[in-house]
Amino acid sequence: MLISPSLELFLLFSIVLLTIITVPILSRSLKLRAIPTLGSTTWVGSYSSAIKNFGGISEIVQEGYDKYKGIPFKIPTLSNWMVIVSGNKLIEEVKRAPEEHLSAVEAINDAFQIAFTIGEEVARNPYHFAIIKTSLTRQLTGLFPSIDDEITLTLSEVFGSEDNEWENVVAFDAIRKVVSRASNRVFVGLSLCRNPGWLELSSRVASDVIVSATTMNLFPRFMWPLVAKFVTSTSRNTRQGNEYLGPVIRERQKRRATRLQDGNQADTPNDFLQWLIDNDTETSEWEITQRILVMVFASIHSFVPVLYNLAAHPEYLKPLREEVDSIVHQDGWTKIAIDKMHMVDSFLKENHRLNCISSLVGVRRVRKDFTFSDGRVVPRGCDIAIPLSAIHHDEEIYSSSNTFDPFRFSRLHIDQNDPRQQLVSLNSDFLTFGHGKYACPGRFFSTTLQKTLLARIVTLYDLKLEDNAPSTMKTIELGVFVAPDPTTRVFMRRRML
Numbered sequence: 001m002l003i004s005p006s007l008e009l010f011l012l013f014s015i016v017l018l019t020i021i022t023v024p025i026l027s028r029s030l031k032l033r034a035i036p037t038l039g040s041t042t043w044v045g046s047y048s049s050a051i052k053n054f055g056g057i058s059e060i061v062q063e064g065y066d067k068y069k070g071i072p073f074k075i076p077t078l079s080n081w082m083v084i085v086s087g088n089k090l091i092e093e094v095k096r097a098p099e100e101h102l103s104a105v106e107a108i109n110d111a112f113q114i115a116f117t118i119g120e121e122v123a124r125n126p127y128h129f130a131i132i133k134t135s136l137t138r139q140l141t142g143l144f145p146s147i148d149d150e151i152t153l154t155l156s157e158v159f160g161s162e163d164n165e166w167e168n169v170v171a172f173d174a175i176r177k178v179v180s181r182a183s184n185r186v187f188v189g190l191s192l193c194r195n196p197g198w199l200e201l202s203s204r205v206a207s208d209v210i211v212s213a214t215t216m217n218l219f220p221r222f223m224w225p226l227v228a229k230f231v232t233s234t235s236r237n238t239r240q241g242n243e244y245l246g247p248v249i250r251e252r253q254k255r256r257a258t259r260l261q262d263g264n265q266a267d268t269p270n271d272f273l274q275w276l277i278d279n280d281t282e283t284s285e286w287e288i289t290q291r292i293l294v295m296v297f298a299s300i301h302s303f304v305p306v307l308y309n310l311a312a313h314p315e316y317l318k319p320l321r322e323e324v325d326s327i328v329h330q331d332g333w334t335k336i337a338i339d340k341m342h343m344v345d346s347f348l349k350e351n352h353r354l355n356c357i358s359s360l361v362g363v364r365r366v367r368k369d370f371t372f373s374d375g376r377v378v379p380r381g382c383d384i385a386i387p388l389s390a391i392h393h394d395e396e397i398y399s400s401s402n403t404f405d406p407f408r409f410s411r412l413h414i415d416q417n418d419p420r421q422q423l424v425s426l427n428s429d430f431l432t433f434g435h436g437k438y439a440c441p442g443r444f445f446s447t448t449l450q451k452t453l454l455a456r457i458v459t460l461y462d463l464k465l466e467d468n469a470p471s472t473m474k475t476i477e478l479g480v481f482v483a484p485d486p487t488t489r490v491f492m493r494r495r496m497l
C-alpha cells in the first residue's frame with residue numbers, strides 16, 4: 001500500500017550496500033551476543049526481517065515475549081538494534097537510569113524523526129513538555145467548560161442531532177474531528193479550532209509524521225537528511241500552518257508588548273498558543289507554528305476503538321449512563337464530576353489495554369553502554385523498548401486477558417480503594433502513556449478529554465454495529481504503529497431525552 005515491491009527491492013539493495021560500510025552496527029552486534037535475537041542473526045537475514053518489520057512488528061514482539069518474558073531480547077531495525085525488556089525488575093532498571101544514560105528525548109525524537117518531520121528547534125529544545133506539565137495540566141479545571149462545549153457542539157455536528165434516526169458514521173473521521181476540535185480549542189482558541197483548513201492541516205500533519213518517520217527509519221542515520229528531502233513535507237506544512245497562525249501570532253505579540261507596558265491583563269486569551277507567546281523562548285512565527293504542530297501531532301491519538309466497543313457491547317451503556325447521570329446530577333458537567341467517574345475511566349482504560357496504538361513503548365536511546373543487573377550489556381547507540389501490547393495481553397497480569405471486561409479496573413479501584421487503578425496512573429503493568437519521568441506529559445489533558453467525550457456520548461447517543469461487523473475492530477499496522485481501519489463504521493442514534 002505504502003511501498004511497492006520494486007521500491008522494496010531497491011531499498012534492500014541500497015541499504016545492504018551502504019550499511020556494509022557502517023562498522024558501528026557490527027561492533028554493536030558483537031557486544032550484543034548475550035542477548036537472544038528474534039528472527040535471523042545473519043546480516044542479510046536481519047536486513048530482510050527488518051524490511052518485513054515495516055509491515056508491522058506486533059507478531060514478532062509477541063513471539064519474543066512468549067519465549068523470553070522477563071529477559072531482554074532483540075529485534076533488528078534497519079539502522080539499529082531494538083532491545084526489548086519486560087518484567088517489573090528490568091522495567092524498573094530502565095526507568096531508574098538517568099536521561100544522560102538512557103535518553104527518552106533522543107529516542108522519541110528519532111522514532112518520530114521530529115527534527116525532520118516537525119522542525120529542528122522542536123527536537124533540540126522540547127520546552128513544550130514543561131508547558132504541558134505546568135500551564136495545561138494545572139489549568140484543566142478552568143479550561144474544562146471550553147473542552148466540554150467544543151465536544152458537545154462537534155458531536156451534534158458529526159453524529160447528527162435528529163432524534164431517533166440511526167446514522168451510519170465513519171468512526172475515524174468523526175472521532176478525529178471531535179478530538180481535533182476540542183484539543184485545538186485549547187491549543188489555538190475558538191476561531192481557529194473550527195477553521196476547516198486548519199483542521200485538515202492538523203490531521204494531515206499527524207499522519208505525515210507517522211508515515212515519513214517510519215520510512216526514514218528504514219535508512220541508516222547518515223542518510224536521513226537526504227531521505228527526508230523525498231519523504232517529508234515539513235516546509236510546506238509549516239508554511240501552510242503559518243498562513244493560519246501567523247496573523248494571530250503577530251497580533252498577540254503586539255498586544256503582549258502593550259500589556260507589558262500598561263499592565264492591563266484584560267482580554268488576554270488563555271490557550272497554548274498564548275502560553276508559548278508569553279513564555280518568549282521562541283519569537284519567530286515559523287518556530288511557534290512548528291511548536292503548535294507538534295502539539296497537534298501528539299494529541300491526535302485514536303478514540304476509535306472506544307466507540308467501536310461501545311457499539312459492540314451496548315449492554316454497557318446502561319451502567320455507564322447511571323454513573324454519569326448520578327454524578328452530573330450532583331456536580332453538574334464539571335471537571336470535578338469527570339474526576340469522579342470511575343466506570344467511565346475504567347471503560348477507557350480497558351480499551352487502551354486491548355487496543356494499543358503502538359507495539360512498543362517507553363523507547364530509550366542508550367548513550368553509554370548499559371548493563372542490566374544480570375550482567376547483560378546493551379551497547380551505546382541501541383534502543384531499549386517495552387512490549388506494550390504483549391504485556392497488556394499477558395494472562396499472568398490480567399485474568400481472561402483477551403476478554404473485554406470494561407469494569408475490571410473500577411472493580412479493583414472500589415474493592416481495594418486503590419486510586420492507582422486510574423487511567424492516568426503509570427505502572428509497569430499498564431503502559432499506554434509510557435513510564436518514568438518521560439511518560440506522556442499530555443495524559444491528564446487527554447484523559448479529561450476522553451472521559452468527557454465518553455460521558456457525553458453515552459448520555460446523548462445509542463450505538464450499534466453494522467450487521468455482520470466483526471466483534472473486534474480491524475486495525476492496520478505500519479512498523480511499530482497500530483491504527484484503526486479508517487473505513488470502520490458504527491451506527492449512532494440521538495437519544496430522546
Ligand code: HEM
Nearest residue numbers: 108298299301362363432433434435438439440441442446
Ligand atoms: C490517548 C492519548 C495519548 C496517548 C496514548 C499518549 C501516549 C504517549 C506515549 C506512550 C508517549 C511516550 C512516552 C515514553 O516513551 O515513555 C507520549 C509522549 C508525549 N505525549 Fe502523549 N499520549 C496521548 C495524548 C497526548 C496529548 C493530548 C498530548 C498533548 C497535550 C501529548 C503530548 C505528548 C508529548 C509532548 C510527548 C513527548 C514526545 C513528543 O513530543 O512526541 N500526548 N505520549
Ligand SMILES: *[C@@H]1O[C@H](CO)[C@@H](O)[C@H](O)[C@H]1NC(C)=O
Nearest residue numbers: 127130131134278279280281
Ligand atoms: C518558559 O518555559 C521554560 C520551560 O518551562 C521555563 O523554564 C521558563 O522559565 C519559561 N519562561 C518564561 C518567561 O515563562
